[in-house]
Amino acid sequence: LSLSLSLSLHSHTHTHSWNSHTQHIMTRTITMLEERTIMEQFNPCLRNFVAMGKNYEKALSTVTFAAKGYFDALVRMGELASESQGSKDLGDVLFQMAEVHRQIQVQLEEMLKSFHTELLSELEKKVELDARYLTAALKKYQMEHKSKSESLEKCQAELKKLRRKSQGSKNPSKYNDKELQYVETISSKQSELDTFIAEGYKTALSEERRRYCFLVDRQCAVAKNSSAYHGKGKDLLTQKIPVWQQACSDPNKLPERAMLLVQQMASGSSTLLSSPLHSSKGNLVISDPIPGAQPLPVPPELAPFIGGGLGHQGVSETRTLPRSSSMAAGLEKNGRSRVQAIFSHAAGDNSTLLSFTEGDIITLLVPEARDGWHYGENEKNKMRGWFPFSYTRVLPDSDNDKLKVNLHHGKSSSTGNLLERDDTSLPMPDYGLTARLLAQSLTQNRPRPYSMAGFTQVHTHTCAHAKLRS
Template sequence: MAGMNSDQLHRSTLGIYSSLMDEFNPSLQKLVSLGNSYVQAFKALAVTSEAYFNALSKIGEKAFHTASSRSIGDILIQISEGQRRLTLELEGMFHWFSREILQQMDTNVQLDRDFLSGSREQYKSEVHNQAAALERQLRRGTSQDSSEYVQFLRESHSQALVEEERRYRFLAEKHCNLIQTIAQLMNKTGGGLQQRADAWMEEVGATRRPEPRRPSSPDHTLGRRKGEEIRRSKEEPELGSIPSRAPSPQGSISRFSMDSVGGGYLGRSMRALVAHEPASSQSTLLPFSRGQIITVMVQQPRNGWFYGRTDSSSRQGWFPGSYVEPVDDPPQSPSLRNSTLRSNNSMSNLQEHSGTGSQNVAPPPPPPPPPLSSSSSKHSETRPMATAPGKRAESKSEHKQRSPPPGRPELFPRGTNPFATVKLKPTVTNDKSAPRLYRR
């Protein structure tokens, strides 16, 4: 801007006015229209979701009164209630979006049209007056001083840039608040809903009864074993010769069960209870010290031996299963797990999470504003649409408005600028005590 002459400054300032009036404001108005369509689309989705999960709840009620599927019916009813609560939370978020973003953008666009139009006319009039004054000085033959005129063009251009930046910042901050609100809603409901969904899935799976095994012919059994050996040989790397039965650690009692858990041991981490130090000639065995972590690389133990590698080296080999213990906690018994799930996921527990009922769920509040400094916390806004919740205090350079010379109109008066903030005189009081009531 320092290298621009008076004509370039004038054209650039008029270009900023045109950009805001002919591009930004129409785009903002279109955004408001699209946002209203977005809200209406969600309302239609909420109605369809309500009908769907009501039908699911009715099916769950029928299952609840059967002799075989009472627990499954209870889960279906809980799922329907959980979805209904989630829909109500989303309705509250969309209500906030419509009130705090769409309505404020629409109001600001309507006010900004007249504001920018009046400001541009004042700017053009002042430029015309000062240019005419310079021309009169030239006709009189007096030395013309254009420094005041150029200074006016520079200040006007600088103020126009500030106004352009203020409008784009307003739009960005509004939608940052929208993302914060969505994130708060996800954190509020997402984690709990995921836990309940996992618990429901496990409880439904617990009702599955094992199917009786059919006796198979010897030829079929032999063929199946050969097929499994071929498949295992293709899937697993060359492991070397399998040692004989694994020894027990000296002076220690093994706490590790050899039963398969969760379909096998492949990929599980084991902690060494004692050191395993095979002879150097036994290259297929894996040495390790006490406390080391070993990753298992086979599905099932063979002759009491596992095949794996230590995390601290790339060496692989066989090691006795009695020398290690699993790192993760042992799984709960099915009876204990089912009783825990049933006690934690009943209808009453779900209703406690939903407050006083699904019909009285309040919409999520807008995100709280970030902590302000001591100087900026004393300032508030006089126009309701000036800033979004949690808006940062504007920089000091924006608050400092140069007072125009006497007789010159202000291009962007803050009292009527829909995108500007105004400093208010803070109210100070030293009395923070509660009022005292005297009864006679």
């Protein structure tokens, strides 16, 4: 009976040991393969993905730069159109187009920023840290696995010794209890090793899944910004395109102001100057009154040019100019006017305004002030924007025939009280509402007033136009 029990234990232990050993080797191999897959396949592929992403980012940045130049040129076309009596409304449309596409471009830049910070940078950091982490984790797993395996193998070796001793003994039954203890210990250690290997395999699969989840999550963040970019573009263009198409639907239809001018020229009753396009004194520009605007007194020098032309000699000094044109006289000439700051002005957080200090020289980039605001470039720092015209004075010119207008004392509700007002709203430039009586030739030889150096500055002008017209 004792011999039969011993043989049964030996056979069971040997079979269990062989099966467990085979399973243990297979499971351990699978676990090691999973971890090595992350290190030798996933991480290299992720590095390649990041490299391709950087190439994509660089290409989009190049497109962004080209777009800035393209819409800078579109602004210039709008400026030319705004100087034409027959196409002034199309100039406004071109300004709106440039502004809408500037907003879309800003959204694209936000998407690019998200692509870089939320995807590429995050993945690049992860892949570098991951290589060190996985190396340490794999080394730890191998050490623990080796320790548990050696402990199991030691018990199996002790059992073999005991069985050899039992087989050579005259009384083998005395070893049965000890052999049973070894069998139970081996079974326990084998179970512990199997559990360890299974947990290691589960951990390896989880680590791999976590990495793919992170990649998908980062890609979702970029997709959200991409959706916002395309959504904003769709909303803006859907709203504006019908209006733009309507503006150019009939090329032969001239605006009412142009038709009135044609009729007046045909009747010979609206001659403002004997030779308006070649006058040495330049053209006087009187814009339409703004609804609700408070009129300003007309300087005696300008009185003959208001209303019926030079033939009206009975115009008194109490005639008024619209508020938007009260400071326009003296600025229209063959070349650009320059003014000098007599007060300092801070733009604050408003990117459309121009900051300057007392004494700075500013080159005017548009022909007229609007509601007391003018647009120009500070010659000291080359920044451009809108500024309160009453803060400046026109620099004297060598041409004694040029009209002189006191810009500082010509106050209106929008200029005279600027120093007392706490809130200064966004200046509203006007190309579409200013009634230019004749096409100007002033800009034929002047350099363009915008630069590709800063896209935000390039389109500051058009931003104000789009807000006015919309």
